[in-house]
Amino acid sequence: MFIASQLMNGLASSALLLLYSLGVVMIMGHMSVVNMAHGECIMLGAYVCYYLYTVAGVPYLLSLMMSFFITALFGAAVERLIIRKLYGKTAETLLATYALSLIIKQLVNLVCGSELKYVAVPFDGNISVFGVTVPLYNIFIIVITAMVLFATWLIFYKTPFGMKMRAATGNRSMTECLGINCRAVDTLTFAYGVGLAGFAGAVLAPIRGVSPFMGASYVTDSFMNVCVGGLQSLPGTALSSLLIGQSTSILGGIWNEVNAKMLVFLIVVVMIRFRPDGLFKKERR
Helix, strand or coil, X not given: CHHHHHHHHHHHHHHHHHHCCHHHHHHHHHHCCCCCCHXXXXXXXHHHHHHHHHHCXXXXXXXXXXXXXXXXXXXXXXXXXXXXXXXCCHHHHHHHHHHHHHHHHHHHHHHHCCCCECCCCCCCCEEEECCEEEEHHHHHHHHHHHHHHHHHXXXXXXXXXXXXXXXXXXXXXXXXXXXXXXXXXXXXXXXXHHXXXXXXXXXXXXXXXXXXXXXXXXXXXXXXXXXXXXXXXXHHHHHHHHHHHHHHHHHHHHCCHHHHHHHHHHHHHXXXXXXXXXXXXXXXX
């Protein structure tokens, strides 16, 4: 029963890890942009959810969608005003997005205050799964993450936009020669990645609370997760999320959460040493 309980908790943790890592796959994996403001994009989505759902009384599912669209619009503005001028300049991009993260944190702190804000869990109660009591919201997290992953896969591989995005990633100059507007593709890709981060923040808000400094705790995990799975690989990131989430949950139940994370981080470092391209390496022609 203990193992079953930890596995169910680990499944929910894995789903959360995957959800707030998908934006990194889009932006770092497909645009080669190290977005150090990823945590702040998560935080902005959480604040949008708080003000819409808790303050304004908007239904939670609608608040989720609005968190995605509002943060996506913010991402499009950031790409056009800042990131567009820095493609191919890794150090400058990292510095610019780090500065942006500091600015966002301090602005939100000034406007909204530093106190922790709480969002009520929208789906209260528990259900029994294989004899294990599981909160309904954990089931919702697993289901919504699977839906977002599937939708992202469809966009990647089954839409004209996904084809253009992958073409621009593989050979940008040739893609432009074919008449594809790579700048528009860049804007939409960056906006979608930031929107996914905001959506993840809205999902996290009811269980983690909302504060100006909440995003920092998710940056390391999301970047590590994507590096383990493979920078451009959705299946790799999903598998990595499952392995890291379940390992942390089971080891945390046997040991404690801090030591469990240290051990998982050590295993990840060793794995990256021998597989620097991640679990799913992109084949190059």
